[in-house]
Amino acid sequence: MTRFIFITGGVVSSLGKGLAAAALGALLQARGFTVRLRKLDPYLNVDPGTMSPYQHGEVYVTDDGAETDLDLGHYERFTGVTSRSSDSVSTGQIYSRIIARERRGDYLGATVQVIPHVTDAIKEFIRSDLVDEDFCICEIGGTVGDIESLPFLEAIRQLGNELGRSRSLFMHLTLLPYISSAGELKTKPTQHSVKELQSVGIQPDVLLCRSEYPIDKDARRKLALFCNLREDAVIQALDVDTIYAVPRAYHEEGMDAVVCRHFELETGAPDLTIWDRITDTVRHPDGEVTIGVVGKYTSLIDAYKSLAEALIHGGIANGVRVNVNWLDAEIFEQEGHLQQLEGVHGILVPGGFGERGTEGKIAAARFARERKVPYFGICLGMQMAVIEAARHLAGLEGAGSSEFGLPNPPIVGLMTEWTKENQVERRGADSDLGGTMRLGAYPAVLARGSKVHEIYGMGEIQERHRHRYEVNVNYKDELERVGLHFSGLSPDGELPEIVEVPGHPWFIGVQFHPELKSKPFAPHPLFTSFIRAAVEQSRLM
Structure with missing residues (x-):
C-alpha cells in the first residue's frame, strides 16, 4: 500500500524542494523501495509550455507529451523513474477540469467551491495512476503563506487525515539565514514558517533546514522545541559542491532513517555506491574540456537545466570536467565576436523559440563546420545548421525558417500534420500556442553506417520532442548533394530527425531533446560521444 510524503x-x-524530493527518492530506492514523484504547481497556467524561460526555467517534457516543471527532470535524473503526465498538475489544470465538469452538469446543480470540489480534485490527482509503489513523494510548489498554494495545503491536510500517520509524512524545507554581524544562524524565520503551516492544520514531521553553516545543538534543540518535533527530525541541508552529493549528504544527516522510522520500516543501510562513484568522478576528473553553448536565454541557466546536467553526465562518462561558456547568440551577429569561440573544444546550439539571436546561431554553426570544431545542434540548433548549409554550401542565399517571416526558400517550415500513436495530429498557423507542438516520445530510423547509428548502436530510437517547426524534407536530396547527410528520419520518411556532416570530426544536429533522457548513472550516448569528441579536440589545440 503506497505511503505518501508531502x-x-x-x-x-x-x-x-525538487532536489530534496529527488534525493529522498534516490535514498528510498537505495533501501530497496519503489518510488513515484509528483509536482503540484500553484500557478494558474495550465502548464509551463507558454511561460517564458526567464520566469519558469526550462520546460521538461515527458514521454507521453506533457509539458511540465523542471523539477520532474530532477526526479528522473536521480531515480531513473520515467515521469508521466499524471505526475504534474497545476492550479490551471485543476480548475479547467472542475469547470468542464460543472459545464457537463456533473455536480448536479451543487454550488462549486474550493472545498470540497477543488480539494477533492487535487486529492484525486495525488492518488491517481499509481501501481502500488512503496512511496509517492509529492512536492508542493510555492512557499507556505502564498495565497495560491492554500488549496493544495488544505488538500494534503485532508489526505493526511484520511491516510493516517502510518501512510503519510509531512516534510518542510526552510532556510536558516546566517547574520554575519551577529555571527549566528537565525531560527526565527523557520519557526514562523512552521507556525504558518500549523495554522492550516499541518504539523511537519521532518524539518529540512538549508544553511550555509552547520546547525549547532542549541539551534537544533530550539527548532525541535518550538516547531513541535523530535530533535533528530531536524535535518541540516548544507550546501554541497555538486548536486549528486546530496543523497549521501542527506543520508549522513539521517533523513532516510527518520522517514523509515516514521513509517516503522526495518531495512538495511542503503547502497550508495553509485552516488559515491559519480561524485568521485565529478570531484577528481582526469582532465577538462570547454563547451561553448550559444543560446538565447544564457543569463538564466535554469532555462537550460537538463542541458547543463547532460553535459556534466557526458563528462562523467569520459572522466572529465566540463566547463561551459554560456554565450549569448546575439553577440555573434556583430563583427569580430566569433573569436570568442576560438578556445572552445565543442559548440552546442540548444533549442529555443523566436527570431532573436538566430543569425548568431547560424554563424556559430558555420564556424564549427568550417573550423572542424565538434558541433551539437539541438532542435532549433539543428534547424540553424541546416539553414547554414543551405546558404553556404547549396547557394540558397535566402534560405530561412517560416517561423521568422517569409524566406525563399523555406528550408524550415511549420508542421501541419504528423502521426502519433496511429492517429493524425493537425495544426495550423492560427492554432493555440499551448500544448499544440509535436510533444513527447517519437521514433526515428537511423541510417546504417552513419555516425549516429554507430553512437546509438541500434537502428531505431525513441526520443522526446518539443517543436512546431521542422526541416522541409523536400530539400533533402539537394542538401545531401553538397555534404549534409540526413541520417535519421521518422519511420514514414517524411520528417528529418537527425543531420550530420560526414568527414567532420563531430557535427550532428537533432530535432529532438536528448538532454531530457540523460542521467548521471546513464549518460545519454549523444552527450557521451560529443564530450569524447571535445576531449579529442582539446588534444589537438
Whole structure:
C-alpha cells in the first residue's frame, strides 16, 4: 500500500524542494523501495509550455507529451523513474477540469467551491495512476503563506487525515539565514514558517533546514522545541559542491532513517555506491574540456537545466570536467565576436523559440563546420545548421525558417500534420500556442553506417520532442548533394530527425531533446560521444 510524503517549502523560494524530493527518492530506492514523484504547481497556467524561460526555467517534457516543471527532470535524473503526465498538475489544470465538469452538469446543480470540489480534485490527482509503489513523494510548489498554494495545503491536510500517520509524512524545507554581524544562524524565520503551516492544520514531521553553516545543538534543540518535533527530525541541508552529493549528504544527516522510522520500516543501510562513484568522478576528473553553448536565454541557466546536467553526465562518462561558456547568440551577429569561440573544444546550439539571436546561431554553426570544431545542434540548433548549409554550401542565399517571416526558400517550415500513436495530429498557423507542438516520445530510423547509428548502436530510437517547426524534407536530396547527410528520419520518411556532416570530426544536429533522457548513472550516448569528441579536440589545440 503506497505511503505518501508531502514536501512543502517556507521562508523563501528556490530552496531546492525538487532536489530534496529527488534525493529522498534516490535514498528510498537505495533501501530497496519503489518510488513515484509528483509536482503540484500553484500557478494558474495550465502548464509551463507558454511561460517564458526567464520566469519558469526550462520546460521538461515527458514521454507521453506533457509539458511540465523542471523539477520532474530532477526526479528522473536521480531515480531513473520515467515521469508521466499524471505526475504534474497545476492550479490551471485543476480548475479547467472542475469547470468542464460543472459545464457537463456533473455536480448536479451543487454550488462549486474550493472545498470540497477543488480539494477533492487535487486529492484525486495525488492518488491517481499509481501501481502500488512503496512511496509517492509529492512536492508542493510555492512557499507556505502564498495565497495560491492554500488549496493544495488544505488538500494534503485532508489526505493526511484520511491516510493516517502510518501512510503519510509531512516534510518542510526552510532556510536558516546566517547574520554575519551577529555571527549566528537565525531560527526565527523557520519557526514562523512552521507556525504558518500549523495554522492550516499541518504539523511537519521532518524539518529540512538549508544553511550555509552547520546547525549547532542549541539551534537544533530550539527548532525541535518550538516547531513541535523530535530533535533528530531536524535535518541540516548544507550546501554541497555538486548536486549528486546530496543523497549521501542527506543520508549522513539521517533523513532516510527518520522517514523509515516514521513509517516503522526495518531495512538495511542503503547502497550508495553509485552516488559515491559519480561524485568521485565529478570531484577528481582526469582532465577538462570547454563547451561553448550559444543560446538565447544564457543569463538564466535554469532555462537550460537538463542541458547543463547532460553535459556534466557526458563528462562523467569520459572522466572529465566540463566547463561551459554560456554565450549569448546575439553577440555573434556583430563583427569580430566569433573569436570568442576560438578556445572552445565543442559548440552546442540548444533549442529555443523566436527570431532573436538566430543569425548568431547560424554563424556559430558555420564556424564549427568550417573550423572542424565538434558541433551539437539541438532542435532549433539543428534547424540553424541546416539553414547554414543551405546558404553556404547549396547557394540558397535566402534560405530561412517560416517561423521568422517569409524566406525563399523555406528550408524550415511549420508542421501541419504528423502521426502519433496511429492517429493524425493537425495544426495550423492560427492554432493555440499551448500544448499544440509535436510533444513527447517519437521514433526515428537511423541510417546504417552513419555516425549516429554507430553512437546509438541500434537502428531505431525513441526520443522526446518539443517543436512546431521542422526541416522541409523536400530539400533533402539537394542538401545531401553538397555534404549534409540526413541520417535519421521518422519511420514514414517524411520528417528529418537527425543531420550530420560526414568527414567532420563531430557535427550532428537533432530535432529532438536528448538532454531530457540523460542521467548521471546513464549518460545519454549523444552527450557521451560529443564530450569524447571535445576531449579529442582539446588534444589537438
